[in-house]
Amino acid sequence: MSKCVGCGVKIQYEDENALGYSPKKESRYCQRCFKIRHYNLEIKVDNVDNSDIINKINKLKGYTLFVTDLLSINDSLINTFKSIKNNKALIINKCEILPKNLKLSHLEANIKRVYDISDEVIFISVRKSLYLNKIIDLIQDNKIVIMCGETGSGKSSLINKLFGSDLTTSEYDNTTLDFIKIKGEDNTIVYDTPGLIINSNKLNYFFTRCYTFKLNNKYVLKVDDLLIYGKGVVTLYLNQHADRSTFKRKVDLEYTNVINKNSDIIINNGFIFVKANANIKSNKELLLRDSIIKQ
Ligand SMILES: Nc1nc2c(ncn2[C@@H]2O[C@H](COP(=O)(O)OP(=O)(O)OP(=O)(O)O)[C@@H](O)[C@H]2O)c(=O)[nH]1
Ligand SMILES: [Mg+2]
Structure with missing residues (x-):
């Protein structure tokens, strides 16, 4: 049985709805590869x-x-x-x-x-x-x-x-x-080899947003489902899926975080670099690491 030279799947001619299907006996690519390559279709x-x-x-x-x-x-x-x-x-x-x-x-x-x-x-x-x-x-x-x-x-x-x-x-x-x-x-x-599914944190084309933001107590910074305010300067390294906004603070957030300088807050669509010691309130527990960005 031959394999598709595009994706490695075994080529089969019987089941149109199963992986590896090809309508033509001599084809080197399966129909799924043909559709991805010529029509950029997601299958x-x-x-x-x-x-x-x-x-x-x-x-x-x-x-x-x-x-x-x-x-x-x-x-x-x-x-x-x-x-x-x-x-x-x-x-x-x-x-x-x-x-x-x-x-x-x-x-x-x-x-x-x-x-x-x-x-x-x-x-x-x-x-x-x-x-x-x-x-x-x-x-x-x-x-x-x-x-x-x-x-x-x-x-x-x-x-x-x-x-x-x-x-x-x-x-x-x-x-x-x-x-x-x-x-x-x-x-x-x-x-x-087939790609592993590990997280949704992928950087496909570009950093849509990578800039420094001075936190204060009047405005809340929202990045995806994370809300933060406080005293500190953060730089956002986010992929194109990240959703970022700021809005006027109305209530206190539950968690108090004393963050050491040179830390990263890891979020789903990237990470937030904290260069100097910071005092940040957040709506959930922060996932921190020693920064991989620090110079
Ligand atoms: N910006 C950028 N994009 C790249 C680069 N290399 C690959 N890509 C893009 O990343 C996407 C995925 O590339 P693939 O080669 O299909 O990735 P893969 O690891 O083989 O993926 P699977 O087969 O699903 O495991 C495509 O849109 C590529 O054009 C790069 O150096 N820079
Ligand atoms: Mg691949």
């Missing part, structure tokens, strides 16, 4: 099993590049990264859309320290072809490489760029459906 799948994918990756035993973006980094993502037993590196893609004042070398060192990572942490941009030589070196040195990570992080785009392959890529979740083996020059092999 959802709902049977992603992270632990099944991680088990298969661990059995394959290749050097593993775990691809993510900056906003997706939180405890659950790093725990998933650490559950990979192969030699590995954390690859942070889409760095071209990060604010230019962020020094990548500082970010790398901070992420290693805050999350206690001894493996390499490498920023790249597939779209702008930035720092891809580091990935090329890792592939040359290790020969067998597994590209894995959160859905939408740019794994298939990276392989296409490096190997000239024609994997299906899209802005939607779970484009790649099965493991795909791609052979390169010099006996190198790279595996594309």
Whole structure:
């Protein structure tokens, strides 16, 4: 049975409503890939099993590049990264859309320290072809490489760029459906893998909002379902899904937080950087970490 060269699913000709269907016997792509590639249609799948994918990756035993973006980094993502037993590196893609004042070398060192990572942490941009030589070196040195990570992080785009392959890529979740083996020059092999579903924190195109906000006691800052006011200066690093507004305070909020300088408040669509010590009231418990942004 042949596999779709776009997403890796087994091609079948019987059931139009099941994955892998193709109406034409000689087709290299399944109908779902055809629709994504030509019409940019979103065709959802709902049977992603992270632990099944991680088990298969661990059995394959290749050097593993775990691809993510900056906003997706939180405890659950790093725990998933650490559950990979192969030699590995954390690859942070889409760095071209990060604010230019962020020094990548500082970010790398901070992420290693805050999350206690001894493996390499490498920023790249597939779209702008930035720092891809580091990935090329890792592939040359290790020969067998597994590209894995959160859905939408740019794994298939990276392989296409490096190997000239024609994997299906899209802005939607779970484009790649099965493991795909791609052979390169010099006996190198790279595996594309189905994306993991870890959190909804994804940075797809750009930071729609990244700016500094001086808190006071008269106005409440609302970011998604978090409400805060108080004394402090915060910088918001949010993705395009974040909903932000301010309004005049009418009531007190329940939680009092004394926040140390250089902390991040982690929220669903990004994080909020607190540079100096701050006194903040909030409507819920804050999830804090030592900042990965601090310079
Ligand atoms: N801004 C930006 N977007 C990128 C970059 N690399 C990939 N993308 C976009 O990210 C989206 C997802 O890319 P894919 O290559 O399909 O991601 P994937 O990790 O293979 O996703 P799954 O197959 O679902 O696991 C697409 O819209 C890409 O164009 C990058 O360097 N910068
Ligand atoms: Mg993919």
